[in-house]
Amino acid sequence: xxxxxNMVNQTNERLRGSVDNPANISPTxxxxxxxxxxxxxTQGCFTRLSQPxxxxxxxxxxxxxAVQQAFSQAQAAGIANPIxxxxxxxxxRQPSALFxxxxxxxxxxxxxxxxxxxADAELLEMVSQTEHPAKNDFMQMVSSAVKATRDxxxxxxxxxxxxEIETRHSVDKPALMxxxxxxxxxxxxxxxxxxxxxxxxxxxxxxxxKLDNHFHSTPLAGSAKRSSDPQQDQHISRQLLAxxxxxxxxxxxxxxxxxxxxxxxxHLNIPQQPxxxxxxxxxxxxxxxxxxxxxPAENALSLAxxxxxxxxxxxxxxxxxxxxxxxxxPFERGLFGGIVGxxxxxxxxxxxxxxxxxTVVDRQVTLxxxxxxxxxxxxxxxxAETGTxxxxxxxxxxxxxx
Numbered sequence: 001x002x003x004x005x006n007m008v009n010q011t012n013e014r015l016r017g018s019v020d021n022p023a024n025i026s027p028t029x030x031x032x033x034x035x036x037x038x039x040x041x042t043q044g045c046f047t048r049l050s051q052p053x054x055x056x057x058x059x060x061x062x063x064x065x066a067v068q069q070a071f072s073q074a075q076a077a078g079i080a081n082p083i084x085x086x087x088x089x090x091x092x093r094q095p096s097a098l099f100x101x102x103x104x105x106x107x108x109x110x111x112x113x114x115x116x117x118x119a120d121a122e123l124l125e126m127v128s129q130t131e132h133p134a135k136n137d138f139m140q141m142v143s144s145a146v147k148a149t150r151d152x153x154x155x156x157x158x159x160x161x162x163x164e165i166e167t168r169h170s171v172d173k174p175a176l177m178x179x180x181x182x183x184x185x186x187x188x189x190x191x192x193x194x195x196x197x198x199x200x201x202x203x204x205x206x207x208x209x210k211l212d213n214h215f216h217s218t219p220l221a222g223s224a225k226r227s228s229d230p231q232q233d234q235h236i237s238r239q240l241l242a243x244x245x246x247x248x249x250x251x252x253x254x255x256x257x258x259x260x261x262x263x264x265x266x267h268l269n270i271p272q273q274p275x276x277x278x279x280x281x282x283x284x285x286x287x288x289x290x291x292x293x294x295x296p297a298e299n300a301l302s303l304a305x306x307x308x309x310x311x312x313x314x315x316x317x318x319x320x321x322x323x324x325x326x327x328x329x330p331f332e333r334g335l336f337g338g339i340v341g342x343x344x345x346x347x348x349x350x351x352x353x354x355x356x357x358x359t360v361v362d363r364q365v366t367l368x369x370x371x372x373x374x375x376x377x378x379x380x381x382x383x384a385e386t387g388t389x390x391x392x393x394x395x396x397x398x399x400x401x402x
Contacts (some may be wrong), residue, residue, distance in 0.1 A: 025105055027112070027181075028173040028198065031085045032191040033342060034181070037209055037350055039109040040342065042085060044102030046074050050095040053088045056305030059297055063096075067301060071345040074100045083344045084301070087192045087199060087354060090309055090337035091322070097194060097335060113185045123398035125168040127363075132162045133330050138386075139379035141328045148324060149375045156252045157315035157324050159382070160370030162331060163390050171360045171397070176200060180396040183280060188352040190340045194359070199335050201357025202396065204279050207307055207339050209350045210300040213293050220277065221253040221312045221372055222246030222285035225388045237276050237283045245376040250274045250285040252374070256311040256318075257289065264306065267292040279356075281392050300349025304339060313337045313353055313370065335359075336368035356392050367393045 026032075030042040049070050056063035067084055074082035079102070086098035133141065138161050145157045173191070177200065181189050184202035192199040206218040224240040227233040240246055258270050268291035277286035293303070314337075315321025325333075335354055343349030358367040369389035371382040 025107060026174065027177040027189075028191050030101060030193060031099075031342075032177070032189070033085070033340070033350075034109040034112060034189040035209075035350055035352075036109075037211075039107050039112075040083075040085075041105045041107065042083075042101035042103065043105075046077065046079060046082070046100045046102050049084065049086075049098040049100070052094060053092040053096050053301075053305050053308075056092065057302055059295075059299075059302055063305070064299075064302065067343070070100050075345070081344065083342050083349075085342040087335045087340045088304075088308065088338050089335050090313065090333040090354075092305065092308065094334070097192065097199075109189075112181055112189075124171065127166045127168050129166075130164045132164055135383060137330070138383055142373055142377060142379040142382045144328060145324065145373040146375060146377050146379075149373065149377075154320045154324065155316050155374070156249060156311055157321040157373050158311075158313055158337075158370045159325065159328060159373055160333065160337060160368060161386055162336075163367040163369075163394075165365040165367070165397075167363045167365060170362050171365060173198065173200065173360060176360070176397060179398065180393075183396055184356070184392065187279065187356065190352070190357075192335075192340055194335075197359055197361030197364075199340070199354070199357060199359050201340070201354060202392070203340070203352040203355050203357065204277065204284065205312070205353040205355060207310070207341075207351045207353050208300060208304045210293075210298075210303060211348050213296055213298075215291055215293065215300075215303055217257065217289040217307065218277075218286055219250075219253045219257060219289070219310055219312045220284040220286050221250040222274070223385060223389075224283045225385070226278065226281055226283055237278075240283050240285060241274075241276065245374060246285055247274065248376075249372045249374050250287065252316050253311040254287050254289070256316050257307060260306055261289075261291065264294060264298065264303070265291040266294040279392070281388055297347075299347035300341075300343040300351065304341070304343075304349075304351040308339050308351075309337065310353075312372065313355075315372075333368070337370060356389065358393050358397075365397065 025041045032041045051066040055061040088096050180202040187202040205220045209216045270289050274285040274287045277284045338354045339351045341351030369386040371385045
């Protein structure tokens, strides 16, 4: 463990370059990403990359060629250590929202964990909120998915819902980011500028971190709402670890990842049993996975595309689950359920799953939450679970669900 930490620190120093005072970095002026590994903020845009990421697990794919071309053009223009950052949608056949920034600032995220919400930031006032789909429709979706898993068509599928909110005044994005960081200090915080508005979130789930030939992943599957009573909270966590339904759901995810990773690794470590990971509102079943790639030409994006979407966000088998999602969900996920992160020209990088997130366009806010459906799932429980997940973002916006 100490050797790994030292390696990370040395690499950070090698790639960090000159950094302004973190207090002067704006989390909403460009791409912003914080992690225990590395944190960055960008300025400007050298070039955009909208090439769909489908097939990006292959180093000879059109997507990978577009990535390398963007890096080469940036280096030729004088950007010594270019990165590619942004978001890839849930359906990798859709256009990516990636770009090479003009400048990158690497910083220690600790100061941001204690940032104060601006004193003049007012809590948002809702004009309206709409659940999409409505409760009964969502529960019917879950019932249909449960039947599909019991019939053997697939072992798991992830269904999601949206909460669409209109506020009286434009959203104060810097204040919003400050709230998310304050309320979810252990998460991965991100702000992705889009053609219209921005994608913001505090994800608890690491899809892929790559440093040289070594990588990490921490999939989450199976969750339970936390209690404010310490004894009850511990009881809930123990129940989650012992839950047949949740451990089965988690096993599907880790085995699915083993199937796609094994052929690309000379070493792969996947724990036999999950452990607990907590956020302010939920307990999760988590499995810290790590390994070494067999081919040194692999990069953070090739591995991320290999894994995405995992059974934790789509289901298993992936193609069947995605087809069922398209049939049942009355909206396109877009960047929701996708991945957010960065990759450098040396192949290092970090990508997290786009959950506990929302999009902001002036006074329009859309929040997203999903839940894994397996044969033992209950429609009412899945509605409650997605509601608990939405609460994280509602609180971040300074709103209480009515």
